[in-house]
Amino acid sequence: MDLLITRPLPQSVVEAAQEHFNVTVRSETSPLSADELRTSLADFDAILPTLRDNYSAEVFADVPNPRAKILANFGVGYNHIDVEAANKAGLMVTNTPGAVTDATADIAMTLILMSCRRAGEGERLVRAGNWDGWHPTQLLGQHVSGKRVGIVGMGRIGQAIARRCHYGFGMAVSYMARSEKDLPYPANAHSDLESLAAEADVLVAAVPGGADTLHLINADTFKAMKPTAHFVNISRGEVVDETALITALQAKDIAGAGLDVYEFEPSVPDALVAMENVTLLPHLGTAALEVREGMGLMAVENLKAFVAGNPLPNRV
Template sequence: MTAAVAARARAEFDVEIRAETSPLGPDELRRALRDFDAVMPTLGDGFTAAVFADVPQPRCGLLANFGVGYNHIDVAAARAAGVAVTNTPGAVTDATADIAMTLMLMTARRAGEGERLVRAGRWAGWHPTQMLGLHLTGKTVGILGMGRIGRAIARRCHFGFGMAVRYVARSDKDLDFPAIRAADAEALAAAVDVLVVAVPGGAETHHLVDRAVLAAMRPAAILVNISRGDVVDEAALIAALQTGGIAGAGLDVYEFEPRVPAALIAMENATLLPHLGTAAEEVRTGMGMMALDNLAAFAAGGPLPNPV
């Protein structure tokens, strides 16, 4: 946790703050349910049905997730065990949208490739056809998932770059900019220059971007994923990049992170970030404070501000 979050946690609770940054191990997950009144888990802390089955009467009454995504928690199993789950919506929206724009620009304009060229001492100087990329202004962006983050990305694209917006969502959205709703992911992929994945993780969206969706994309189009790694079929994405099915990909998340396939690392047309979506101190502090608000409400016996 950031210093501000840790200070508040220590002031308000009898707290144990874990020093390691790796996900909780099997024994730690079970101890968390068994020995604490509430837990603040985060990405990678796999509170699965099997973990709850091993602790059928947990002392823990709340998993106050540090993050908006909670597909690492089996919410149904938690509820069955009498454990509430909260998350931190809103706190992550703008930061994650900014990373999506970073990936769009880096991939479209080959910024990562260019930086590597300069650092390696291989840049021979400017010329008229050097490292030509995709000009984003005026292009069409497709937003797969028009929730808070998807809307924030679409607004940046429309108002900042004059891009036309198309999207896929469960229903029509009331937006303050023009946007066309597509029938499904394949139809969206076929109609856009940039496809941005902004759906929640979980069983419903696992491999939502599969071989068929990637095949529907234009050869000059790029894919950006800031959602969860397993929403994109990584093997199919690698194949599409290797064969020229799409021009590039900008990724902040990976199907089996932190493991990144060697094939992706070797590709110049893949922009790879280490899950930086919310990596700004004020944003992480905001997330922590929201999680602590949920913990405080739970301790006081009041309604939870952000239940899932």
């Protein structure tokens, strides 16, 4: 069977796939174009796509009898794939949950610390040659230990962030989720976002992307937050109304933000780039070799199960 891997992946993943498929690895690092999306469905039996390979309902409508029968997504998030349209076209869709949990939680902690302690601002000061030495009131940030983290979304990643905050930094935990969680530490469950935002010293978005969470974090959220609070997003860019975030930062309604994802990624608004109290990372959530290998090998396991006619381990 012919498999298309839409972006370069670690060699160990490609070799694992080659044991079971005739593999074509697309060399470009950019997402599939509109024509490439349609051609992939017609020319391959299986596809291993990833973030921003936009398999929309329109794409499936243009290829009414696709040769492809599975999209084994590389990543836990699959909001770039219209799963309902894929299923109607005869394709199964899988993802790679679990493999990304700890790495993404680590990046959340990186952003929490960088934003609260003004680490990005400090590094820029040193690199620019403008640091004139230590003094008692230089770059005073916010102490993280003992503060309260508010987590929007308490799935695998949200709980991994909460564990790090609670056990590593003695932070109190509050959260909002679809259902109340049985957690091994005290945690305040909230049924509405504004009350969670008002309570948190650091508010972290850790929900899936998609229509249900589009602009979930918006102007009302930022208005509810303390002026000393920081906002962190490691979920999907479109979860946040970026214009509202910029307005809140410029008005000093919140103290700072740490972002790994963006609403119109890879475009980052000039207003965010210009602000010193914003930490900007280039979507590093899972950017560790062993994590990317784990994600890829999990995708290959889904493909192997498909070939064997077995239940797919991670069907969505």
